[in-house]
Amino acid sequence: MPSSSTGxxxxxxxDEPCRRWSAFVDGLSEFYxxxxxxxxxxxxxxxxxxxxxxxxADALGVPDPAAYHSLELLPAVYPEFxxxxxxxxxxxxxxxxxxxx
Amino acid sequence: MNSLVLLVIGLAIFTAGYLVYSKYxxxxxxxLDAAHTTPAxxxxxxxxxxxxxxxxxxxxxxxxxxxAAPIVGPGIAVIWxxxxxxxxxxxxxxxxxxxxxxGALWASARNRGQSIGTLSGRYIGPRGRNLFLVVIFLLLLxxxxxxxxxITDLLIGTPSSVIPAWxxxxxxxxxxxxxxxxxxxxxxxxxxxxxxxxxxxxxxxxYPIELPESTLGMSPATFWIVALFLYAxxxxxxxxxxxxxxxxxxxxxxxxxxxxxxxxxxxxSAPTVVAPAFNGNVPDxxxxxxxxxxxxxxxxxxxxxxxxxxxxxxxKQLDKETDARFVGYFGAVGEGLLALxxxxxxTAGFRTVAEWEEVYxxxxxxxxxxxxxxxxxIVEGGLGLPASLSATILATMAVLFAATTMDTAVRxxxxxxxxxxxxxxxxxxxxxxxxxxxxxxxxxxxxxxxGGEGGMRIWPLxxxxxxxxxxxxxxxxxxxxxxxxxxxxxxxxxxxxxxxxAFYAAIVQLGNLYDAQDWLLLGLDLVIVxxxxxxxxxxxxxxxxxxxxxxxxxxxxxxx
Numbered sequence: 272m273p274s275s276s277t278g279x280x281x282x283x284x285x286d287e288p289c290r291r292w293s294a295f296v297d298g299l300s301e302f303y304x305x306x307x308x309x310x311x312x313x314x315x316x317x318x319x320x321x322x323x324x325x326x327x328a329d330a331l332g333v334p335d336p337a338a339y340h341s342l343e344l345l346p347a348v349y350p351e352f353x354x355x356x357x358x359x360x361x362x363x364x365x366x367x368x369x370x371x372x
Numbered sequence: 373m374n375s376l377v378l379l380v381i382g383l384a385i386f387t388a389g390y391l392v393y394s395k396y397x398x399x400x401x402x403x404l405d406a407a408h409t410t411p412a413x414x415x416x417x418x419x420x421x422x423x424x425x426x427x428x429x430x431x432x433x434x435x436x437x438x439x440a441a442p443i444v445g446p447g448i449a450v451i452w453x454x455x456x457x458x459x460x461x462x463x464x465x466x467x468x469x470x471x472x473x474x475g476a477l478w479a480s481a482r483n484r485g486q487s488i489g490t491l492s493g494r495y496i497g498p499r500g501r502n503l504f505l506v507v508i509f510l511l512l513l514x515x516x517x518x519x520x521x522x523i524t525d526l527l528i529g530t531p532s533s534v535i536p537a538w539x540x541x542x543x544x545x546x547x548x549x550x551x552x553x554x555x556x557x558x559x560x561x562x563x564x565x566x567x568x569x570x571x572x573x574x575x576x577x578x579y580p581i582e583l584p585e586s587t588l589g590m591s592p593a594t595f596w597i598v599a600l601f602l603y604a605x606x607x608x609x610x611x612x613x614x615x616x617x618x619x620x621x622x623x624x625x626x627x628x629x630x631x632x633x634x635x636x637x638x639x640x641s642a643p644t645v646v647a648p649a650f651n652g653n654v655p656d657x658x659x660x661x662x663x664x665x666x667x668x669x670x671x672x673x674x675x676x677x678x679x680x681x682x683x684x685x686x687x688k689q690l691d692k693e694t695d696a697r698f699v700g701y702f703g704a705v706g707e708g709l710l711a712l713x714x715x716x717x718x719t720a721g722f723r724t725v726a727e728w729e730e731v732y733x734x735x736x737x738x739x740x741x742x743x744x745x746x747x748x749x750i751v752e753g754g755l756g757l758p759a760s761l762s763a764t765i766l767a768t769m770a771v772l773f774a775a776t777t778m779d780t781a782v783r784x785x786x787x788x789x790x791x792x793x794x795x796x797x798x799x800x801x802x803x804x805x806x807x808x809x810x811x812x813x814x815x816x817x818x819x820x821x822x823g824g825e826g827g828m829r830i831w832p833l834x835x836x837x838x839x840x841x842x843x844x845x846x847x848x849x850x851x852x853x854x855x856x857x858x859x860x861x862x863x864x865x866x867x868x869x870x871x872x873x874a875f876y877a878a879i880v881q882l883g884n885l886y887d888a889q890d891w892l893l894l895g896l897d898l899v900i901v902x903x904x905x906x907x908x909x910x911x912x913x914x915x916x917x918x919x920x921x922x923x924x925x926x927x928x929x930x931x932x
Contacts, residue, residue: 294425296559298427299558299559299562301424301425301428302431302621303551303617305424305428306432306617306620307613307617307620308422309419309420311612312419314611
């Protein structure tokens with residue numbers, strides 16, 4: 272995160288090098304991560320979409336031997352459900368029992 | 373003339389440019405406002421839009437725009453003498469590149485951080501967007517071909533760089549694992565990574581690798597070109613955290629180390645510039661200084677590519693709008709510093725004029741090789757490192773810059789191909805798109821001979837396209853300034869000059885390429901000429917309507 276997060280401090284002069292140093296380390300980490308943050312976030316979303324597909328497989332009509340177990344995960348994926356089916360290009364919810372829109 | 377004098381004058385011009393002209397630009401022309409909410413705050417999402425400390429942001433911006441191009445361009449252009457290259461780099465950085473980069477950053481930040489491509493659709497018209505895609509496609513394709521040849525020449529010219537150049541891939545791969553899998557401390561990782569890289573440089577210096585006449589039935593140059601394309605293809609499809617991200621990072625760190633080494637060496641050795649100020653005795657076949665100088669040095673004087681970085685990522689991370697001055701303008705100054713270092717290395721790193729003339733025996737001959745040899749001699753004199761080790765360091769640095777640009781360009785071009793496929797309603801998969809890119813790139817490179825011998829013919833053409841892109845960005849900035857009723861001359865004057873030179877250069881090269889019977893490049897050049905006319909036509913149309921005060925809709929987005 273940006274070095275400004277260290278914030279102004281009213282502490283003594285002794286802390287100044289420390290503050291500078293941690294700001295530098297924070298900056299370095301930002302320098303590493305920021306350029307690819309978007310690509311990685313997108314990749315994570317793709318993985319999550321895939322996971323959603325697996326969890327909902329049975330509900331969508333794909334025979335799923337593990338359906339009994341994946342059922343338990345349904346509550347965990349509900350919050351993202353609406354965004355997910357919109358991303359797939361479906362304007363309305365593909366599942367009758369989920370009325371998100 | 374002593375190179376130290378040149379260095380001091382150059383630094384003085386850059387400093388004055390930053391203190392005076394960028395102040396004028398940011399206060400009077402762009403009227404940057406610290407109270408204005410930047411896209412980073414307005415649309416903050418923790419991914420793209422993240423308010424970032426201005427020094428860190430400058431670091432990104434600078435390392436994204438600076439690479440091998442500001443070394444190759446000046447390395448070739450000093451063939452006309454050091455003075456024209458020096459003047460174009462210094463004046464260009466102050467009045468052209470700084471203005472352009474800061475302008476692109478401002479234009480994008482005032483439009484929710486939208487990219488230049490989207491902005492050209494908005495300010496120039498829907499055709500502007502297609503035009504932008506065509507220009508980008510050509511630009512990326514030529515970058516890939518030109519850099520493949522640059523790297524091949526370096527690997528053959530400085531065999532000691534073979535081990536560090538390829539070993540750096542392994543270093544980057546390990547760094548990626550250290551960060552993401554083993555969650556190691558970044559600072560420690562950085563120290564280990566840089567130490568490993570420099571150990572490889574020492575190792576390579578001890579064991580130079582020269583390929584035999586025939587490797588797998590290919591000449592060394594052909595083999596390296598094929599190997600580079602294979603590498604770029606694989607690197608571009610791997611998840612970015614595995615290779616591209618750590619590579620970019622190590623390169624960024626390396627850029628600062630390299631600049632430090634180069635400038636310290638010039639400071640301590642103060643070599644004499646042996647090359648003439650104006651070379652009245654250029655080798656046969658060297659094109660005229662006007663207009664070719666202005667496209668041979670694109671990065672380092674003005675480069676349209678910067679506008680893409682400004683508008684693509686940097687504008688989304690501005691913490692305060694006033695930071696744009698430091699990030700955009702000083703980013704251009706950073707690249708100017710690299711170009712200035714390259715000029716000094718390629719003109720002062722030789723003992724006599726005769727030795728220098730031997731290197732610059734034909735147009736396109738000097739280039740990055742002259743930078744490595746000359747720079748190596750300067751580092752030897754200034755820091756006391758052995759000449760071969762100095763040359764290995766600089767050659768490795770140049771290879772790494774060029775290679776990261778190459779693999780990133782393959783990746784970006786793949787997206788352009790996929791986007792083009794969507795327009796044609798064809799679904800192009802990742803592997804097919806990558807294959808298309810590699811075939812096109814290899815085809816373009818090998819059209820210049822089985823070893824890419826004539827590959828540097830692409831360089832001025834690449835510069836021309838780059839300047840065309842810069843013209844497009846400057847037109848957008850000018851239209852925005854006109855709509856706001858501000859002084860648009862600081863954008864219009866560079867626009868007129870850059871566009872004239874790029875167009876003139878494209879026409880001159882038509883003749884040269886015809887003489888060289890290079891039909892492929894001739895075809896590309898024709899496309900560039902058409903695109904240039906198109907840019908001019910669209911820009912004039914939109915400026916006329918802006919002048920007539922027709923639409924003020926820019927303010928709609930502005931105020932939101």
